[in-house]
Every structure is written in C-alpha cells, then in structure tokens.
Amino acid sequence: MLAYALRRILQAIPIILLATVIAFFAVTWANGDPRARLATCTTCDESAYDRIVELYELDKPTYQRYVSWLGDVVTGDLGISTSQGERPVNEIFWERFRNTLLLALPAFVIVAVLSLVLSVYQAIKQYSFGDYALSAFSYFGLSMPTFFFGLVLQAIVIQLNNSFGWKFFWTQGLHDENFKELIASITLPVLTLVLISVAGETRFGRASMLEIKNSEYIRTARAKGLSERRVVFRHMLRNALIPLVTIWALDFAALLSGAVITESVFSWPGLGRMLLDGIFATDLDVVMAVVTALSIMAVLFNLFADLLYGVLDPRIRLD
Amino acid sequence: MTEPILEVENLVTHFPIKAGFFRRQVGVVHAVDGVSLAVDERETLGIVGESGCGKTTLGRTILRLEEPTSGRVLYNGEDITDASNERMRDLRAELQIVFQDPYASLNPRHSINDIVAEPLLVHGWDRKKALDKTGDLLKAVGLLPEHGNRYPHEFSGGQRQRIGIARALALEPAVIILDEPVSALDVSVQAQVINLLEDLQDQHGLTYLFIAHDLSVVRHISDRIAVMYLGRVAELADRDELYENPAHPYTHSLLSAVPVADPDLERARNRIVLEGDTPSPSAPPSGCRFRTRCPIAQPLCAEAEPEFTEISPGHFVACHYPVPPGQSLVDLVGSSAAAAG
Numbered sequence: 001m002l003a004y005a006l007r008r009i010l011q012a013i014p015i016i017l018l019a020t021v022i023a024f025f026a027v028t029w030a031n032g033d034p035r036a037r038l039a040t041c042t043t044c045d046e047s048a049y050d051r052i053v054e055l056y057e058l059d060k061p062t063y064q065r066y067v068s069w070l071g072d073v074v075t076g077d078l079g080i081s082t083s084q085g086e087r088p089v090n091e092i093f094w095e096r097f098r099n100t101l102l103l104a105l106p107a108f109v110i111v112a113v114l115s116l117v118l119s120v121y122q123a124i125k126q127y128s129f130g131d132y133a134l135s136a137f138s139y140f141g142l143s144m145p146t147f148f149f150g151l152v153l154q155a156i157v158i159q160l161n162n163s164f165g166w167k168f169f170w171t172q173g174l175h176d177e178n179f180k181e182l183i184a185s186i187t188l189p190v191l192t193l194v195l196i197s198v199a200g201e202t203r204f205g206r207a208s209m210l211e212i213k214n215s216e217y218i219r220t221a222r223a224k225g226l227s228e229r230r231v232v233f234r235h236m237l238r239n240a241l242i243p244l245v246t247i248w249a250l251d252f253a254a255l256l257s258g259a260v261i262t263e264s265v266f267s268w269p270g271l272g273r274m275l276l277d278g279i280f281a282t283d284l285d286v287v288m289a290v291v292t293a294l295s296i297m298a299v300l301f302n303l304f305a306d307l308l309y310g311v312l313d314p315r316i317r318l319d
Numbered sequence: 320m321t322e323p324i325l326e327v328e329n330l331v332t333h334f335p336i337k338a339g340f341f342r343r344q345v346g347v348v349h350a351v352d353g354v355s356l357a358v359d360e361r362e363t364l365g366i367v368g369e370s371g372c373g374k375t376t377l378g379r380t381i382l383r384l385e386e387p388t389s390g391r392v393l394y395n396g397e398d399i400t401d402a403s404n405e406r407m408r409d410l411r412a413e414l415q416i417v418f419q420d421p422y423a424s425l426n427p428r429h430s431i432n433d434i435v436a437e438p439l440l441v442h443g444w445d446r447k448k449a450l451d452k453t454g455d456l457l458k459a460v461g462l463l464p465e466h467g468n469r470y471p472h473e474f475s476g477g478q479r480q481r482i483g484i485a486r487a488l489a490l491e492p493a494v495i496i497l498d499e500p501v502s503a504l505d506v507s508v509q510a511q512v513i514n515l516l517e518d519l520q521d522q523h524g525l526t527y528l529f530i531a532h533d534l535s536v537v538r539h540i541s542d543r544i545a546v547m548y549l550g551r552v553a554e555l556a557d558r559d560e561l562y563e564n565p566a567h568p569y570t571h572s573l574l575s576a577v578p579v580a581d582p583d584l585e586r587a588r589n590r591i592v593l594e595g596d597t598p599s600p601s602a603p604p605s606g607c608r609f610r611t612r613c614p615i616a617q618p619l620c621a622e623a624e625p626e627f628t629e630i631s632p633g634h635f636v637a638c639h640y641p642v643p644p645g646q647s648l649v650d651l652v653g654s655s656a657a658a659a660g
Contacts, residue, residue, distance in 0.1 A: 127342060216423035219384055223418075224438040224486070225411030228404075238428050314470040315427060 005307060012299040017070075019295035020288065024066045027279070027287050055080055056284060069288065079285030083277070089285045092274065093293070099174055100270035102186055103262075104255035107193040112248055114198045119205025119240070123213055124232065134202065141199025150192045150265035157188065172267045189266040193259055197251055204247055209240040242312050249305035253297045322396060323357035324526050325381070325414075325494055330354045330390035332373075332380045336601060348601045350376040352550035353390070355627070358494070363520070363527040365541030365558070367534060367573065369597060373550040374530045375419070378496040381528070382416055383407055394494070412442055412490040419499040421479035425471040431457070431482055432467035438489045456485040460515060477508035481515065488519065496528045501536060513540055534577050538562060543633075546570050549600055549608040552627065556634040566630055566641035569609050571648035589649045607639065614652045615640060 052058065057065050072079060078089035122131045154171040161167055170185040212218065213236060221235045260272035267273075271290055278286030309316045331353055336346040351373045358364045366374050379385045381392050383399065391400050399410055418424035425434055432453050439449040454464030460481040471479060480500060487495055497516065501509040513536065520527060531537045537544060538558060545555040546569065554567040565571050572591040579585045593612045598604050604611050610620035619639050627637045631644075642648055 216418060216420055217426040219379075220418060220424045220483075220486070221426065221437075222384060223382060223411060223416050224441065225408040225490075226437070226441050227408065230441065235426055235429075239426070313428060314430070315472050 001307065001310060004310075005303065008303045008306070012296075012303070015299060016292070016295050020070070020073075020292050021066065023291040024069065024288060025062060027282075027284060028062055028065075052082060055082060055086075069285075073288075073292065078289045081278075081283050081286050083281035083283040083286070089289045092286065093271075093289050096269060096271050096274045097293070099268065100256060100263075100272070102174070102176075102182070103189050103193060103259070103268065103270060104252070106186060107190045107197070108248075108252050108255055110190070110194050111197045111201060111251065114194070115201035115205050116244065118198070118202045119209050119244075120232065120237065122202070122206040123209030123236075123240075126210060126213075135206075138199040138203050141195045142203070144195065146192060146196055146259070146261045147265050149195060150188070150262060153188045153191060154265075174269055189259075189262050189268055192262050192265070193255065197255075201244065201247055201251070205240065205244050208243045209236060212236050212239045238312065242309060245308045245312065246305045249301040249308070250298075253301035256297050256301075321359065324360040324395060325356075325358040325528070326391075326393040327354055327356040327377075327381060328391045328393070330377065330380060330392065331388045332376050332385055333388040346601045349550050349603055350600060351380055351387075352600075352603070354547075354550070354552055356545060356552065356555070358526055358528060360493075360526055361520070361524050362543065363529055363541045365537035365544040366528065366530045366547060367532060367537050367544060368547035370532065371597060371600065372547045373600070374532075374547055375498055377547070378416065378498045378528060378530050382411070382414055382496060384416070409442075412438070413493045414496070415487040415490070415492040415494070416496040416498060417480070417483050417487045417500045420503050421476050421483055422503070424483060425479060427471055430468055430470055431474075434471070434482065435467070435486045435489055438486065442490060452489070453485075456488055457482075459488065459519070460485045461511075475508075477504050477512060480504060480508075480512055484512075484515065484519070488523070491523065492525070494526045494528065496530065498530045499532070500529075502531065502533065509536065516540065534573060546573065549598065549603055551608060551637065552635075553609065553638070554634075554636045555627075556636075560631070560634050564631075564634075564644040566634065566636040566644075567609075567638050568613050568615055568640075568642060568648055571642060572614075575648070589647070591648050591652070607637075609638075614648065 057068060060068075069079065076090070078093055081087050081089050081092055084092065118134055122134050125131050157169050157171055168184060169187045170181075171188060173185065175181040175185040218231060218235055221231045226234075256271075259270075260276055262268070263270045263272040264276060271293070274286060275290040275294075277283070278290065330351055331349075332351040334348040334350055335344045336348060337343065338345045354373075354377055356364065366377065368374050376385060380387050383392075383402075387400055391398050393399070394410065394414060399407065399414075402410065429437075432450060435453045435456055436444075436446075436449040439452060440446065444452070450467070453467055457464050457466055462478060462481055462485070466474075471482070474482065480503070484500070500516070501512050504512060516527070517540065519525060527540070529537065529540055541558050543555065543557050544561045546553045546561070546567065548569050554561065554565065554570045556564075556566075561570065562574065565574055572593050575589070575591045579588060591614065593614075595612050598608070598611055604621070606622050607613070607616070607620040607625050610616040613620065617640060623639070625637045625639045627635050629635050630641055642651060
C-alpha cells in the first residue's frame with residue numbers, strides 16, 4: 001500500500017505541473033499586463049511601474065517567467081503580492097489557509113456525520129414520513145443557490161438583531177478575539193456550506209444504502225439470527241460507505257480549496273477570497289499559489305479516497 | 320407416528336402492489352396462498368414447481384425472512400409465526416437456509432471466517448472457539464481451514480455454495496431449507512454439492528426442505544415431494560409414488576418435460592406441452608388454478624376449488640379429475656378429444 005501511495009504521488013506530479021502551466025498561461029494571457037492596472041493609478045510614479053516589471057520579469061517571454069516562477073515555488077518561495085504591499089505570498093497563503101480550515105473542518109465533520117446518519121435513517125425507513133420529509137429537504141438544499149441561502153441567513157440574523165436585539169452571530173468577516181466570537185463568526189458560513197453539501201450526499205448515501213438493503217447477503221445476515229443493529233452497522237453500512245467515502249474526500253478537497261462564493265458572501269478571508277481578489281487585482285503570484293494548492297489538494301484527496309477503498313473493500317487490491 | 324419436526328398450516332404470503340403518487344395499494348401478489356405441509360425428522364421433502372410458483376417465498380416465510388400474511392408454522396410443536404424477534408433469533412440456530420445464488424448471498428466485504436463464525440459469535444461463542452469450529456466446518460464442506468482468511472470473490476461458484484452450507488451448518492441446526500442450492504452451479508459441481516448435502520444429512524441427522532425446479536435433482540435427494548403451482552401445493556407423495564403414479568395433470572406435464580438421455584426414446588416420446596403462460600399470481604384463476612392450462616379441464620374446474628385429498632396412503636392431490644394410476648395424460652387427452660369429436 002505504501003508503494004502504491006508513493007507511485008500515485010509520483011504520478012500526480014505531472015498532473016500538478018500541467019495544472020500550473022495552464023493556470024499560469026491563462027492568467028497571464030487573459031488578464032493581460034499587470035502594468036495596465038497602473039494606468040488608473042494616480043499616485044503611482046515611474047518607480048512603481050519599474051518595480052512591477054522587475055517583480056514579474058515582464059521583460060522576459062512568458063515561458064521563461066513560468067520556469068522562474070516554478071523554480072521559486074520548488075524552493076518554497078511563493079512570490080510577492082503586488083496588491084498587498086509586497087507582502088510575501090507564503091505569509092498570506094498560510095493565514096488564508098488557516099481561515100479556510102476554520103470553515104472547512106467543522107463543515108466537513110458536520111456534513112459527514114449528518115449525511116451518514118440521514119442516509120441510514122432514510123434507507124431503513126424508506127417511504128416513511130421522515131424519509132419523504134428529508135428528501136424534500138435534500139431537494140431544497142440541492143436547488144438553493146449558495147449565495148442566496150447565505151444572504152437569507154444573513155437577512156434573518158440581521159432581522160433578529162433589529163427586532164429583538166439578539167446578537168448571536170456575525171454576518172460578515174472573521175472575528176477570532178476569543179472562542180465565543182469565533183463560533184459566532186463561523187456559524188453562518190458553516191451552515192451555508194453544510195446545507196449545500198449534505199443535501200447531495202444524503203441523496204447519494206440513501207441510494208447506496210437502499211441498494212445494499214435489498215441485496216441477498218443482507219437476507220443471509222438476517223438468517224444468521226443477527227440483531228437488526230448488527231445487520232445495519234456491520235453488514236449494510238460498511239458496504240454503503242464506499243461510494244460515500246469518495247464523495248466525502250472530493251467534497252473536503254473542494255471545501256479546502258475555498259468555497260469562493262460562500263467566502264465572498266460572508267467576507268471571509270479564506271483561500272477562495274484570496275483567489276478571487278488575486279484575479280481581480282491581476283496579482284499573479286497570489287493566483288498561482290492558490291491554483292497550485294488547489295490542484296495538490298485535489299490529487300491528494302483523490303489518492304486518500306483510493307487508499308480508503310482498499311481498506312474498506314477487500315476486492316480492491318492496491319498494488 | 321412421530322410428531323413432525325416442522326409443520327406448515329395454511330400458510331399465506333401476500334405482497335402488496337403499490338402504485339401512484341401516494342403509493343396506494345392497488346393489488347396483491349398471492350405468492351404463497353394456503354400451503355400445508357409436514358416434514359418429519361431426518362426427512363428430505365422436495366418442493367418443485369415452475370419459476371414464480373412461490374417455492375422460494377414459501378421457504379423464506381417458514382423462516383420468517385418474509386412475514387406471513389396468515390397461517391402458522393410449527394417447529395417441534397411451537398408456533399413460530401408470532402414468536403418475538405428475540406425468540407426468532409434463537410430459533411435461527413435451529414432453522415437454517417442455504418440460498419440460491421452463491422454470488423449474491425455472501426457479503427463481499429467480510430472474510431470467510433467472518434461469514435461462517437458470525438452466527439457463532441452472536442450466539443455467545445468466544446472468538447477462539449468459534450474460529451476453531453469454523454476451520455472444522457470448512458473441512459466438513461471440503462474446503463481448507465486456511466481458506467478462512469480469504470474473501471468471497473476469491474472462490475468459485477461451487478466453493479461459495481459450500482461456504483454458504485458451512486455457514487448454515489455452523490450452529491448445528493435441525494432443519495435446513497435449501498433454496499435451489501445447486502441451480503446456480505454447473506452440472507459437474509451440482510453433483511458434488513448434492514453428495515455433500517447427503518453426507519452431511521447422514522452425519523448430523525438433518526432435516527431438509529429442498530426447493531428446486533430440476534426434477535432429476537429432486538428425485539435423487541428427496542424422500543417425499545410436493546409439487547407447487549401458483550402458490551398452492553398441487554400434489555404431494557412419496558418420491559417413487561409421485562414419479563411412477565402421478566395423479567395431477569400438472570405433475571404429468573412436468574414429468575413429461577424431463578428429457579430422456581436416449582435419442583431414439585427422446586424422439587418417440589409423447590410430450591405434454593402446456594399451452595399459454597402461467598397466470599399472474601396477482602389475479603389467479605377461479606376454481607382450480609391450473610384449469611386455464613389443463614388439457615383435461617372440465618366446467619367443474621372453473622367453479623369449485625379442488626380439495627387436497629388423499630387418493631392413496633400418503634399421496635395427496637388437489638384435482639377434481641386425478642389421472643388414474645398407470646394411465647398417461649396423453650391417453651386421457653386423446654380420449655377426451657375423441658369424446659368431444
């Protein structure tokens with residue numbers, strides 16, 4: 001399994017390189033010249049112009065700039081942000097990554113637990129009132145656009161504040177002075193992320209559980225005289241988990257790479273916002289840092305899902 | 320006469336057909352529709368019939384893997400149809416089943432040891448003893464104890480069915496329902512598994528309810544045979560009596576469908592080919608269920624349901640006009656055609 005993992009990581013390197021090449025050239029060509037931004041800048045002088053040319057090596061062809069960017073990244077230098085006062089991107093990245101984790105981790109844990117519990121419940125009580133109610137909830141979650149649901153939550157909280165003076169949750173930004181403030185600021189964005197993900201995953205988990213519920217070997221398990229609990233947890237769940245694990249791994253990768261829309265709605269200083277701001281500001285090193293991190297995470301979590309398969313399903317040999 | 324180990328009285332299993340937005344019940348499948356049987360200890364009772372006649376559902380209902388709609392199942396005189404779930408779990412140590420499909424009936428995520436030892440573990444054995452016993456069971460069905468660490472996908476169909484049998488034997492049951500245990504296997508392997516089942520029956524004093532559609536297999540293994548048609552028992556007799564003096568026209572047609580391994584005889588043989596399809600079990604015909612396809616049906620057959628009557632000792636048949644011993648249905652069809660002409 002270790003050899004398999006190592007080989008997969010080695011195979012991932014060209015994929016990540018390709019992703020960075022595409023991103024680098026796309027950003028360079030689509031957004032044009034970083035110098036254009038200076039045209040509207042009234043306080044900038046000639047030295048700012050020269051500085052940008054120097055930072056981005058704009059006097060060299062694009063492919064040379066890519067190679068030199070890559071060389072820096074490999075040695076651990078993500079570059080300089082031109083839109084944030086020449087702060088090192090390394091510093092910005094880790095700060096933003098931490099902030100994204102603050103949302104992604106709790107959201108992921110809640111999504112995993114909820115989708116699991118709900119899909120088991122729905123499959124076992126198929127066609128019950130609860131099953132229908134949860135299906136309705138899932139369709140609601142699936143059809144609700146993220147930005148809209150985020151705005152609705154904000155509107156409700158603001159209304160509660162205005163009417164009753166309740167100040168439970170922050171609707172904007174990250175407040176981490178103490179634990180209570182932190183919870184108050186992550187609640188709404190986490191809730192938004194959870195609703196969107198849990199809806200789809202529950203549908204998926206329900207279908208997967210139902211398929212297994214009606215399989216022959218579940219009848220065998222009952223014929224052995226097992227308790228219903230044991231049938232559900234030892235026989236059904238373990239089989240139903242496999243498709244869910246993939247979805248979870250990919251979902252977590254997506255959450256980590258920054259939920260761009262949710263972070264924008266809640267003005268959350270995470271990776272998603274970092275990417276968006278970087279694109280608007282033609283801040284090349286910032287954009288490239290996020291894109292690279294994103295592709296590394298996608299590859300890693302796919303690998304993680306595959307390794308978990310091997311653990312869960314004896315028919316899958318990882319070698 | 321000794322008390323039968325397993326008795327089935329008027330067992331009925333209906334499945335509702337639900338349709339529409341509110342999933343209202345729009346009909347009922349009469350899968351098992353009033354079956355009565357008694358199985359003696361150490362006996363093999365064969366149950367034959369076409370696909371869809373309710374054999375499998377009967378087997379599952381006896382074990383309460385499907386809930387009966389009405390009727391009773393008695394095991395050693397104890398009514399198990401409304402036994403509590405806890406009691407039923409204990410009874411599963413004594414009433415076991417081997418399923419038809421050895422590919423689908425083993426959990427792909429569990430090792431053979433897990434599969435075979437699990438019934439022992441949940442019935443209170445400690446792990447060490449359960450694993451020893453599992454090794455013995457695997458040996459008893461012709462596998463090696465070392466196979467226990469492997470997974471179902473590493474075995475062939477015949478080996479898997481042996482695993483299914485080992486699993487069923489684990490708790491040393493008294494009765495095993497064999498639900499078409501060899502129909503998914505190829506012929507060379509069928510014989511091995513059948514012989515294994517017979518040996519195990521001798522060694523452990525097992526009682527079998529052998530469900531099959533293959534008449535030659537049933538003839539080989541059974542002491543008595545029940546013929547099912549559309550959820551009912553049409554005929555029940557000792558094996559030899561049934562094969563030599565079948566009384567129900569349906570049994571005649573089933574037996575005439577068995578091919579003979581001699582090309583000359585096979586060509587000369589008069590086969591009774593039933594016309595039409597089996598009626599839908601959601602709307603069985605009035606009177607005798609077989610009348611729509613019976614070559615000798617009379618007006619009475621549509622009006623009254625035939626009683627299940629004993630025509631000779633131990634030979635029961637549900638037919639208004641049973642075929643007399645020694646006569647073939649082909650002759651009767653010929654004479655009734657002549658009478659009509």
